[in-house]
Amino acid sequence: MDAKAQRLVWGETLTMLGRDDDRILVIDGDLATSTRADIFADALPEQFIQGGIAEQNMVGMALGLSTLGYRPWLSSFSVFLTHRILDQLRMLVSQTKAPIRLAGSYAGLLNGASGKTHQDLIDLAIMRQLPNMTVLAPADAVEAEAVIRWAAEHDGPVYLRLARDPVANIFGTDYTFTPAIPVVLQDGEEALVISTGVQTVRTSEALRLIAAEGRIFRHVHVPMLKPLSTEALVESIGGHRVIVTVEEHSIIGGLGSLVMEHLSDAGMTATVHRIGLSDGWSESAPNPFLLEKYGLSAERVAAQIRVAVPAEALT
Amino acid sequence: MRREGKPPAELERIAREARWRVIETVASSKAGHVGGPLSATDLLVALYFSQMRIDPTEPMAIDRDRFILSKGHSAIGLYSVLALRGYFPVEELSTFDHGNSRLQGHPDMLLTPGVDSSTGSLGQGLAIGSGMAMAAKRKRLDFHTWVMIGDGEIEEGMVWESVICAPRYGLDNLTAIIDLNGLQQYGWPKSEDDRWDRGEPMGHVDLGAVFEGFGWNVIQIDGHDFEQILGAYAEAEMFRGSSGKPTAILARTQKGHGVSFTAGTYKWHNGVPTAEQLDLARAELMGGGR
Numbered sequence: 001m002d003a004k005a006q007r008l009v010w011g012e013t014l015t016m017l018g019r020d021d022d023r024i025l026v027i028d029g030d031l032a033t034s035t036r037a038d039i040f041a042d043a044l045p046e047q048f049i050q051g052g053i054a055e056q057n058m059v060g061m062a063l064g065l066s067t068l069g070y071r072p073w074l075s076s077f078s079v080f081l082t083h084r085i086l087d088q089l090r091m092l093v094s095q096t097k098a099p100i101r102l103a104g105s106y107a108g109l110l111n112g113a114s115g116k117t118h119q120d121l122i123d124l125a126i127m128r129q130l131p132n133m134t135v136l137a138p139a140d141a142v143e144a145e146a147v148i149r150w151a152a153e154h155d156g157p158v159y160l161r162l163a164r165d166p167v168a169n170i171f172g173t174d175y176t177f178t179p180a181i182p183v184v185l186q187d188g189e190e191a192l193v194i195s196t197g198v199q200t201v202r203t204s205e206a207l208r209l210i211a212a213e214g215r216i217f218r219h220v221h222v223p224m225l226k227p228l229s230t231e232a233l234v235e236s237i238g239g240h241r242v243i244v245t246v247e248e249h250s251i252i253g254g255l256g257s258l259v260m261e262h263l264s265d266a267g268m269t270a271t272v273h274r275i276g277l278s279d280g281w282s283e284s285a286p287n288p289f290l291l292e293k294y295g296l297s298a299e300r301v302a303a304q305i306r307v308a309v310p311a312e313a314l315t
Numbered sequence: 316m317r318r319e320g321k322p323p324a325e326l327e328r329i330a331r332e333a334r335w336r337v338i339e340t341v342a343s344s345k346a347g348h349v350g351g352p353l354s355a356t357d358l359l360v361a362l363y364f365s366q367m368r369i370d371p372t373e374p375m376a377i378d379r380d381r382f383i384l385s386k387g388h389s390a391i392g393l394y395s396v397l398a399l400r401g402y403f404p405v406e407e408l409s410t411f412d413h414g415n416s417r418l419q420g421h422p423d424m425l426l427t428p429g430v431d432s433s434t435g436s437l438g439q440g441l442a443i444g445s446g447m448a449m450a451a452k453r454k455r456l457d458f459h460t461w462v463m464i465g466d467g468e469i470e471e472g473m474v475w476e477s478v479i480c481a482p483r484y485g486l487d488n489l490t491a492i493i494d495l496n497g498l499q500q501y502g503w504p505k506s507e508d509d510r511w512d513r514g515e516p517m518g519h520v521d522l523g524a525v526f527e528g529f530g531w532n533v534i535q536i537d538g539h540d541f542e543q544i545l546g547a548y549a550e551a552e553m554f555r556g557s558s559g560k561p562t563a564i565l566a567r568t569q570k571g572h573g574v575s576f577t578a579g580t581y582k583w584h585n586g587v588p589t590a591e592q593l594d595l596a597r598a599e600l601m602g603g604g605r
Contacts, residue, residue, distance in 0.1 A: 052479070054480060056442065057473060057477045062446060065446040065449060068447065091435065091439060097425070
């Protein structure tokens, strides 16, 4: 599959699924041309519901529709789904266990230069606190399609983190998604690097840069942050005691925190270095500028890994 | 599914008993709201004992009429009516707000037979009802969705998202009952034309004009007069499938109605009656003495 934006994969995949399953509805918060819900709307107008710029009402309608057998997807920018309507998600989705899916588009730092008001840097931290909520952050277009297909069948609430812009595919067409299980992308003698979402693709690239120096790191990707099998995570760590986590997300409450929680549950000790966004605000700028300034480009990630795990420390 | 269709005189008797169950339960649980449940009692009794097509032995029947108590803190009012209607034993009311009870402080659709939606955080019920009404239209199911909203509650912005959206989808199978009891927990400073001891939540708003302006049918009634209540419900049912618009019933009520010491005061938004007050309430509602 060519590199394709996850939002586009979402619009196309859901359209395919919706043709064969009339329980699938999309409720749009008037952002369809951005989130690519417009693909679904054009193909399946009877299954498309315009909710208007009224996200709170959208959640309530989704619950009402779900009580009669529908499986609605709410489509908006993730920042509106995870922040603006958190109370409704808590009351009407988490508490009720309803099969409502939240397609959080434009998640993370890169949102087409819309800037800090529309960047969602704590969505994973928020959503994984909600009881009964499944949290997904696919790496590329291939995995995005796989998790969308899985989510459509899941009998409970799902939050899906979707990136606006394309990244290179790291998975082949033979990729199979397994819920709650991390994916080992590469084995290595050096320390372990764990990443999630599209940042996994830039992390792979960073590890290739470091590999040119003769240092091969083990690399694990976490596509489903919740539920996450502690046992499977520990197995994926492969005995390493120095771990670097990388995420396009705040280092508070995201993947790095999650990894430490699971290590603690398992009674393991390890040194964990968290690479991600610090406790602050970002800005409006083109993607390369943001990735560079906020430390998430392949080069910047590689540099931070070199500092966190100096070559001499492991020899 | 069938309507119970009880006449006004019978509804009045049931409403007195429902009010008594509210007071008795709050007194024994030492927790709960009183004023809101009592203002809503007559509207609830008329729904469950006359208007709604329901069957307590089949609380999840697909073609039942739905009811959502958006003002979820009046849960004990709903539970009392559900118990009297036969959804669960009246004795179970004594478990209200106790550990391991099916009767939570706010309605829980996963726990309580007859509760069609979880509510509690204010402003959400009309959106849920809109989804149910929309689903009924899509599936060509023949049922009516009723949502009860408090007049303090409509200060929540989310309500107005739903008020704007529902007419767009022609949800004439959706009726909002606004319990205009004139008081909220503490409320606003009193102005000259306010009826009670605090300022009314919507005292400065012509709600009828507002709902009409948003494209709703509007019916204005005295929410303690069963003839008027049943008339309004029948009219709303007549609008279903014919008007293309959702209906708002603006029901003038009195907070704490039916019991002398709770009526018309914000101070009984919540509270626990003393033994003497309990005796007085029993005498006023059920007759006789201790």
